[in-house]
Amino acid sequence: MISFFICLALLIGGYFTYGSLVDRTFGPDDRETPAVKINDGVDYMVLPQWKLFMIQLLNIAGLGPIFGALSGALWGPVVFLWITFGTIFAGAVHDYFSGMLSERNEGASISEISGIYLGGTMKNVMRVFSVVLLIMVGTVFAVGPAGLIQLLFSNGGSTGILTNKLFWLVLILVYYFIATFLSIDKIIGKIYPVFGICLIIMAVGVAVGIFTKGYVIPEIWNNFTNMHPQGTPIWSFMFITVACGAISGFHATQSPLMARCMKSEKQGHFVFYGAMVSEGIIALVWAAAGCAIYTGADLLAMGGGGSTTVYDVCSKTMGGVGIALAMLGVIACPITSGDTAFRSARLVLADWFHIEQKSIKGRLMLCIPVLGIGAILGVGNALGKIDYTIIWRYFSWTNQTLAMIVLWAASMYLFYEKKNYWITAVPATFMSAVSITYFMLGNECLGQFLNHKTADGAVVYNTAVAYPVGIIAAALFLGIFLYSIKKRDVKPQYETLGK
Template identity: 45%
Template sequence: MISFTIALLALLAGYLLYSKFIERIFGPDDRPTPAVAHSDGVDFVTLPSWKVFMIQFLNIAGTGPIFGAIMGAWYGPVAYLWIIFGCIFAGAVHDYLSGMLSVRHNGANLPFLVGRYLGGKARVVMLVFSVFLLMMVGVVFVYSPALLLKDFGGTTTLWVIVIFAYYILATMLPIDKIIGKFYPVFAFALLFMAVALMVCLFVKMPELPELWSNLDDCNRNTNTAWLGTTGYMAKNPLFPCLFLTIACGAISGFHATQSPLMARCIKSERMGRPIFYGAMITEGVVALIWATVSMYFFYYGGWRECVDAQTANEFIAQFQGGSGKTLIQFFAAPSVVEKVCTGWLGLFGGILAIFGVVAAPITSGDTAFRSARLIIAEALHLDQRSIAKRFYIAIPMFIAAVALLLWQMENPDGFNTVWQWFGWSNQTLAVFTLWTITVYLVQKRKLFVVTLVPALFMTVVCATFLMVSPMAAGIDTSVGYWGSLAVLLIAILWFSAWYHKQTKHNNQ
């Protein structure tokens, strides 16, 4: 519990101190925001700041900080370090500056911002890339809740149809009709679940693996081995897999597609720090809580409080097999949510668990499709005040999404394939966003190192995955890591050359 407590305090200190430092670098002022200057009653709508925060939190969170943290917990307490440093110095900075950059550019979507600062070719790549990623988000977060809802009646296909029908409504209607009314309630429930589990942790004060724990201490208290000594780590090396597994709790490119939604709804630039930076820190806290609960569940027999030994052994065996199948991990994660919530919080916890594994992914899916609609509309210069024009984009978009979903359902390894590449695409999107912000800061003669370092790190993470992942090149890590070093050096040289040219241009 010591490592967990320190990590919790570190996230709080990050918001109180580092967020103000980042805010001073950007320099918010009193100019009219897009919600005020371009109000259209559909997407540009001024909302109360507390409501904007809750919607932003749920938009970027969903089940990401829960499922990702559960899967990341198998790397042990080192997950704490990634959540702390990733969230404070990368993820929250990424979210705040991308959100504020959208505010400064009339609520522009990510592809426009990328094109504005990285060039027209980068904009075209990002347009296709981001729309495809958003569609993958929507498809990924249709199938998993449908599988769970069928236990309450109906078939998986029926629930997929129902969820898609909801997606169409949420995508087409003005943002204050469904999202503005229900999302704050869902966000409150997600936060309440996390806080309740945190209280349980401090009341129980369970023995947990610490950052300084040795393997013998961990193995002595459970019938499972520390994952670093099993086939799982061999198939899923700490670098880069941890940094792709825990994404939404540390840094996630998906957030940069969601922040423009709220950039069109805030009434003052000065609310950007609590809304964008604060929502990411809050998400980091949720991830930290679930990583801690999961470590107790996995390593120190916490499952005994929630489920019988036979079921637990079968569950744990899924991970110990070393298959590297994200499909197994993903569908095991909802089991952890259900067992922990019902075991620790009773009937009310069971209700929260259903929310966590059903409502949260659905709310991520609908805002993903909404963001895709707006990105396409912006690229086509198609005004969205008319519902007919919204249908022009939504109909072909949903047809393509259904085709991807059908392929996923019919292919035995379809979900695993989509999820693996979704994880990589998500972090690659963060790379584009961080480089965009870095170029912006250089051009504005602001302190750019705050995004340059995360941009370099995430560039290497994504490049390493392409080299060492069995789903990509599959190069041995002993060779792949040298390739990663080469990528780092190339990125540094490229930026140095560009920076020298930019500085020379600014001085003329």
Template identity: 50%
Template sequence: MITFVLSLAALVLGYFLYGRFVERVFGPDDRPTPAIAKADGVDFMVLPSWKIFMIQFLNIAGTGPIFGAIMGAKFGPAAYLWIVFGCIFAGATHDYLSGMLSIRNGGANLPEIIGKYLGNATKQIMLIFSVFLLMMVGAVFVYSPALLLQKLCLSSVPGIEILSNSTFWIIVIFVYYVIATMMPIDKIIGKIYPLFAFSLLFMAVALMAMLFVKMPDIPEVWEGVGEASLTTKSIFPCLFITIACGAISGFHATQSPLMARCVKSEKMGRPIFYGAMITEGLVALIWATVAMYFFYNEPTPGYQEMAGGEEIISKAPAIVSMVCDNWLGLFGSILAILGVVAAPITSGDTALRSARLIIADFIHLEQKTVRKRLYVCIPMFATVIALLIWQMANPEGFDVIWSWFGWSNQTLSVFTLWAITVYLYQQKKNYWISLVPAVFMTVVSVVYLLTEQIF
């Protein structure tokens, strides 16, 4: 537990110390933001800073800092090092600077930013890459919360057959995605996200409290980073792909422009973009520690069997349900699982919203009218439905799509970091803050592609 406590403190200090340093490097000023200069009442509008933070946090969280942390826990205490150093020096820096670049470029989406600094050819590749990644996020983040809701209903409201059917929940969640993707950002996302954020934060705080109550015996970093691993996979590069959300995730840079279009002042950037990533790192740290407790101590019958094998991502919803039931009781478990459910749902809807805006910007189609939003959304939703059908029809479909998502997610972060580096170099600013993580993540993505079977 000493490593866990030190890691918590390091993340908090990282926000106040390194986060302030990164902010000074960028240099926010008082120029009008896109929320003011381009207000349209749909995607560009000023929102309160606390609400933007909650939306940004939920947008980027998904199941990544939960499921990814559970899988990453099998690497032992090495997961702590990656979450802490990755989050502070790579992920939060990536999120803050990509968000600020979007603000400086009129709320531009990620392919536009990459194209401006890495060239038009790269922009075209990234446009296709980003949209495909976002649609994969939509498919993955329909399936995983549906399984969690199914398991929650089986334990809390037995006897109602339709609620215990995952297909029913997939349909319900997807219908919500359609509505949230189409509606102005303040109508649904701006109103219900604070409630979702409460559930997610309750889950994190409750599990952290239980960790301090139980004070479990967990391997510490100084006992051997590699020796405590419970997986045959190598730490490099697999750990750095497995734990993405919570350390660094390219998907986040597709979400930052959504909030860049709602920020009143550039000086709000650090608490919103850097702060949301640090908060996600805290969630990942808590879940990694909880998972290590269950991996190494086997306090619940059946947990080791459920978590066994190399590919446990499809079992992650059941693991989450078991952990919450065992530690928090029925009421606490319901709130905690709703928090875990809220994370992927709120990432899935904004992923599809981002995809809509990227496509619309590319084909120069205004999005003020519902009819023109439908022009973009119908083929996009059809693609996500096709991915869902394939995922449900294949026993390993979820694992395969998650593997694609993991690699493409980190590859996207590579292009974003290089674009940021070019910007900082052109502005004669300290470009080392993005160059070092750019080089590291480039090596990780290339080595993973060459050594792991993902296609």
């Protein structure tokens, strides 16, 4: 329990200390922001700072810090360390720079930012990668809640259309279209702060319930070992599994939404770094709940950190109120991640093909195909015609790989600005090792060829190959970065939305 409070204090202190260092390194000033300069009344407009923070928190959080942290508890309280230090030195730094670099480049999407600092090839790769990822995320976050609502009505004794998954999917997709099409203050600006507050209340309620219901959070120093019931290695599975609770590349696709709505650059520390620290705190609470309430075997039997576990945790820590919050969380939070995923996909395409978004025609040109593809995939899944669950397994790895690329782009920016690029180069190197190692070990990646199973079905991971390859690859990426900056003595060609 003491180690939990130490990690909590470190996260809060990290915001005021290391977060301030990151902010000073970037150097926000009084220049005119995109929200003021462009202000198209749709995507670019000034929003109050508290709304910026709450929308950013729900954009990047949703169920990420809940599912990932609960699954991370399978490895025991050692997960507290990754959530704490990963948030302070990697995740919050990543979110800050993805937001502030977008702000400095007229609110450009992360694919355009990557192109500015890492070259045209990387820009095109990131364009395709981002759109595919965002549509996939948006579609999954429509199908999942539709299934949960259907189940809720079915278990409640309802019949007819209310128990039809396709009906609820269509309603969610209609909402997605409206939220993607309308100006950001019409729906997202109004409902996101409410659901963001619910997310925080749910985490506070769980934390209070842990202590008032007599649960004991295990100490890191008494359990500093791999406690996963299947013996799955900590490196790099835990780092990939926790994902949004420590660092997530998906956040880089969301930060430009708020970069287009800031009145001042000096809001970046609170909005971007602060929202990620808040997400880290939420993840720490849920990881603590997983470690305190369940054994690893119990948690695994419940499916890890899924909806069933969230429901059970809320029920045990908060009773009837917790059950209501759990249902709200597992239904509303995915939906609020899905709508901004489709909105981000629209903006990436707008930046890519230089399609203005102030007019109704410009938005319809992108909303219709983006939501159309999502509808085809979603309806196909609801009817049992399309199974993209295998593709979804790649999300955790591609998510962290995207974070790695963004950190390298930020490192190049800091080099060009003659600033301390090590604050991003070090976590970029670390995440390179994480991503490459997992690519070698994950059964959905090369692990299917390198790993083998024993007679009883247990997986034996080929760490003897994967670990050295991951370390060598990370060192190689760092070497390429250091070599490339020696060869560059001019600033990059800034390709902003204004051109």
